[in-house]
Amino acid sequence: xxxxxxxxxxxxxxxxxxxxxxxxxxxxxxxxxxxxxxxxxxxxxxxxxxxxxxxxxxxxxxxxxxxxxxxxxxxxxxxxxxxxxxxxxxxxxxxxxxxxxxxxxxxxxxxxxxxxxxxxxxxxxxxxxxxxxxxxxxxxxxxxxxxxxxxxxxxxxxxxxxxxxxxxxxxxxxxxxxxxxxxxxxxxxxxxxxxxxxxxxxxxxxxxxxxxxxxxxxxxxxxxxxxxxxxxxxxxxxxxxxxxxxxxxxxxxxxxxxxxxxxxxxxxxxx
Numbered sequence: 001x002x003x004x005x006x007x008x009x010x011x012x013x014x015x016x017x018x019x020x021x022x023x024x025x026x027x028x029x030x031x032x033x034x035x036x037x038x039x040x041x042x043x044x045x046x047x048x049x050x051x052x053x054x055x056x057x058x059x060x061x062x063x064x065x066x067x068x069x070x071x072x073x074x075x076x077x078x079x080x081x082x083x084x085x086x087x088x089x090x091x092x093x094x095x096x097x098x099x100x101x102x103x104x105x106x107x108x109x110x111x112x113x114x115x116x117x118x119x120x121x122x123x124x125x126x127x128x129x130x131x132x133x134x135x136x137x138x139x140x141x142x143x144x145x146x147x148x149x150x151x152x153x154x155x156x157x158x159x160x161x162x163x164x165x166x167x168x169x170x171x172x173x174x175x176x177x178x179x180x181x182x183x184x185x186x187x188x189x190x191x192x193x194x195x196x197x198x199x200x201x202x203x204x205x206x207x208x209x210x211x212x213x214x215x216x217x218x219x220x221x222x223x224x225x226x227x228x229x230x231x232x233x234x235x236x237x238x239x240x241x242x243x244x245x246x247x248x249x250x251x252x253x254x255x256x257x258x259x260x261x262x263x264x265x266x267x268x269x270x271x
Contacts, residue, residue, distance in 0.1 A: 180206065191217065
C-alpha cells in the first residue's frame with residue numbers, strides 16, 4: 001500500500017500543476033476513501049478528464065488498470081492500521097517512554113550495522129564495482145528508501161566521473177529497463193523484496209535485455225524471477241526492519257571502495 005502513496009508523492013513533487021496527471025494525483029491524495037468506492041467514470045468526472053485519461057494515469061503509476069489501483073485504495077480504506085511500524089519498536093513504548101524507545105531502536109540499528117562485517121562479500125562487491133566502472137550503461141532500480149539510497153550512490157558515482165541512471169517514476173524505470181542490452185548493468189535495490197511485487201514489467205524487460213543483473217537485498221531467500229549475476233546480502237531476514245540502515249552504510253562503503261580503486265591519483269586525493 002505504501003508504494004501507492006510514494007508514487008503519488010513523486011507526481012505531486014515533480015509534475016507541473018498544469019499537468020493533467022498532477023490534478024488526478026492531487027484529487028486521489030485528498031480522497032482515498034472516496035476513490036475506493038468510485039467507478040472510473042465517476043473519478044474521471046471529479047477530475048474533469050476522460051476515463052481513458054484515468055486509465056493512462058493508472059499505467060503511468062505502474063498499475064495494469066484502474067481496477068488494480070482501486071483495489072489498493074480499497075485496502076487502505078478498509079484497514080484500521082493506517083501506518084506500518086517499520087522500525088520494530090513497540091508502539092506503547094514510543095507513546096509512554098520515547099527515550100527508552102530511542103535506546104531500544106538505536107541498539108537494533110547498531111547491531112545490524114556491526115553485523116555487516118559478517119555478511120558483505122567484498123569479492124562480490126569488487127566484481128560489481130568493476131561492472132559499474134566498465135559498462136557504459138548502468139541503471140539502478142528501486143522504490144521508496146531503496147531508491148533514495150540509489151540516488152545517493154548515483155550522486156557519489158557522478159562525483160567520481162561515472163554517469164549512471166536512477167529514475168524515480170515507475171514509467172521512466174520501465175522505459176529505462178526496455179532500453180538496456182546485454183552490455184548493460186541493472187542494479188536492483190530492494191531491502192525487503194517489495195520492489196518485485198509492483199514492478200514486474202521492469203523485471204520482464206531486464207530478462208529480455210540479457211543484461212548483467214545485480215541484486216542488493218536484506219532478504220537472502222528472495223527469488224526475483226530472473227537470473228541474477230551477483231547478489232550483495234546486507235543481513236538475514238530477521239533484520240529486515242533495520243535493512244535501510246545497512247543498505248545506506250553499504251552504499252557509502254561501496255562509494256569509497258570505488259573511489260579507492262578507480263579514481264585518478266587516488267593516493268594524492270584520498271583523505
